[in-house]
Amino acid sequence: MTNNQLHRRDFLKLVGAGAAAPALSPLMSLTEPLVPSAGEAGRRNPDRDKSTAELVEIMRRELEPLFAGREMALVFRRFADDGSESFSIQINENELYPVASAFKSFLALYYFMTFPPDEWNYTPGSLVYSTVVYSNNGTTGSLLHEVGLRVDGPGNAIEKFNDFLLNVMGLEHGLYSWNWPGRPTYGLTDPRFTPTEDRRVWIRTLSQSVSNVTTALDLAKGWEFISRASQNPRWSDPHFREAIRITREISAIPANDYRSPIEKVIYSGYIGKDGTLPLGDLAVGRVINDAGIVRVANGEYVISFMSTGENESTTQPALQKVIDCIRMYEEQFYPPGQIYITGQSHPLYEDGYNYGFVRRQNLELFSAPSEDAPRIDNPVRRNTVFGLMYLMQGALVRFLPVDDQWAKFVRDDNLDNVFTYTDWTFGFTEANWVTNPPKDIFIRISDLLVIGREHFEPIGYITGAEEGTDKFIFLDVPRRQLTLFEGTTAILKTPIVLNMAMTPRGRLYVNRVLITRNMPHYPCVPYTNFLHDGSNLNHEGYAIHGSPWHRWSETVTRRETLRRYSNGCINLPNWNRQIGDYNLPVDEFIFRWIGGFPDPAHECHHTRTNQPVRIYSANNLYQTVFEYTAPDSVRVRGGNWNDVLHAFDAKDIDAPESFFEPTLL
Known part of the structure; x- marks a missing residue:
């Protein structure tokens, strides 16, 4: 017969959803007012504008010390779904650095905008897939050549690609050459970007002439072109829209067993292309670049990061702080309380363990069954832009009821080490249980969607x-x-x-x-x-x-x-x-x-x-x-x-x- 049991975990998205919320079961309902109405939330007001400026200044003060004295550059911007800019933070944005492979998503867009859609091939093994996903330098040369053959007018393959970067995407810098042995671009150059004295890369007291250089600002412009494409006059053209979509899609595919610098500090939602050169390739040192888009519920962040002569000990903390700032901003203006697990809890069982899903994001934990008891930290996971906590929303808690208001957390067994120093990592914000593990943990029963034992019966x-x-x-x-x-x-x-x-x-x-x-x-x-x-x-x-x-x-x-x-x-x-x-x-x-x-x-x-x-x-x-x-x-x-x-x-x-x-x- 039809199963009409409670449908748990129907997520109610109240305002500003980037994705459609699932239909709610009729058994689900909003249990308390959480946020203003969509109309109220969407109105701008001077107080909000002021608080935005204050928060952005705090973010800037957090970021700048990590870049001080370092050969690193950043452009960090947020755009709302309507394309308007929420804020912009720029550090060393006009410094020239080797671009390495960070331009290759733009090459994919060049391909899709040049070829008609019925000729596109972006399956695994294709030129464009190998170029963007696996950063294959040989196929990059072949792709530049193949697209150049289809572009009318004078100029070699390098010059035609640069024309696209400058005249279509609005960038200032292009490639001087792509001298990959055995590929058709070997020996081709664009004199507009000859490595002259004023295009040398300076790293502290060292300088080097590098063929292909750009700035963090220019990489950001390229990704803004992609992020804000719906504001472009070309958006009415189906070919353009599909070219943007597929470029985003292929730039979101990870290479097997490899994570880019930004992917190492953010769990999901990233669309981008990194560009790195190992120590020894250039006299000025190692190159670590990454640029792209981070999707959030009500908009997108454009991040453009470049560095030379640095290593992960300096680049990763800087990128981690960028992700921290995203979470800080989202929690301030689009708080996670907007998403809430609704529904009526099952009556408590008196004969043993009960089970309940954590309803809310900002779950509070207590050292005793009292509002006055000291809190137990529930740290935030630093690699999530939506601020997931250690004991997160949607987790299924096993508990014993203390009374009709309080639940006592039950561990799996004597080897269970949650809420102890061995279960904390640098991926979390601070936790007071690292030095003082709690004996017991208590949760408000109202913060749990208690479910019946029929949810564990065999089917x-x-x-x-x-x-x-x-x-x-x-x-x-x-x-x-x-x-x-x-x-x-x-x-x-x-x-x-x-x-x-x-x-x-x-x-x-x-x-x-x-x-x-x-x-x-x-x-x-x-x-x-x-x-x-x-x-x-x-x-x-x-x-x-x-x-x-x-x-x-x-x-x-x-x-x-x-x-x-x-x-x-x-x-x-x-x-x-x-x-x-x-x-x-x-x-x-x-x-x-x-x-x-x-x-x-x-x-x-x-x-x-x-x-x-x-x-x-x-x-x-x-x-x-x-x-x-x-x-x-x-x-x-x-x-x-x-x-x-x-x-x-x-x-x-x-x-x-x-x-x-x-x-x-």
Whole structure:
């Protein structure tokens, strides 16, 4: 029959959403006024303008000491969705530095604006993909040549690209040459950018003539052209709009096993291109550049960072401070209280553990069940622009009720080290529990959406299959997809986030499960299913589990699943999907479909003894599955792996429309 249980974690976006909010279940409601109406929030007033100026001055004072005496430059701007500038901070913005590869996204836009859309090729292995995603210098020369052949008028390939930079994008600097051996641009130059004395790079007392130089201001202009494209007169041209969109999309794809300088300090939402040169390539020292766009709910930040003769010990703290400033600004003017988990809590159980999702972002923690008790810090994760906390919104807390107002946090076991010095990292803001770990932690029950134990009960067959039909899972690692099967029927294909290098491959199974798990630096991870393989994996900590930190409904698109990464676990969405007669969050559904949890009142861990659900994890499922015998119920009914793969191909991705929406990039 139809499942009409409470739909948890419906996120209500009240004002200024960059992405559409999911439809609310009729069981959900706003429990308290959190922010002004959209109209009130959108009006500008002198007091706000004054507070903006004051905050920007604070941000500037935080940033400038990190650049003082350093060969580093920054342009840091915020633009609202209507294209208006919220603020601008510039430091050493006109200093010339080697550009390295930081221009290559502009080359992609040059390609897309030159070629008609029916000739575009930006698939993996193409010239433009290799140039932007993998920063391949050889394909860069070939791409410059190929586009130059299609541009009318005099000039060589370098000069024509520079004409585009200057006359279309409005930049001041271009390439002098791209002398990559064996490529058609070898030996070509643009005399306008000859490395003259006034274009030398000066690093402290050293100077060097470098072929291709630019400024942080010029890189920022290029990204502003892309960020504010909707304000461009060309925006009415579908070709231009699509060229901008695909440039953004391809610039958001991460290279395998590589993170740019900005990607190292921000978790998601970055579109950009870095450019680095190792120590020894230039006499003036190492080059570390990165420039691009950071998406937030109500606008975009343009960040352009350049440096020469520095290393990560100076560049990374500076970039980290930029991200801190983004979070500072967003929390001031677009506070996270705008997003709230609504719904009516289940009555408290008196016979053991209760469970509840953290409703709000700014969760307060207490050392005793009293408003007057000393607070326990809940530090902010510094790599998130939306200010996720240590015990974050959407986390699933196991607790014992003290009374009808207070909940006592329950740890997983005696080895649990949350809220101790060993679980703090420099990725967090300060925490008073680093030096004084709390014995107990208390939370207001009103800050939790308490859920009933029916949310942990096992779910049988969605398809009405005969008893004994095998349940199994395909994990397509490169595509970041998880597909559930009952026999030869695919019942769910969901996007996931994983780690290409670390996520386990092979024939795996789920053995040990927890409703909520305190993982390193991530307390209260919902619906955790640990992976085993009967060998080494039994002693490692990889799991399929929920992941509220991704803010799936608000921020995750197809490209973001490629851009984001885990430490090897499979991160599941928490958006609701209709699966047979069930309309449930994906992480909950998979947990229960695999087998659920038999005694949530008294157990923290459960080890399954019945037939396990197999997970086939591979880079190429079309080859790998044939290394294993097909499940018994598939073979008994005359089927084989080919039948399963046919169903796998035919199954569409189960995700909300926002997941497929390219403009979220």
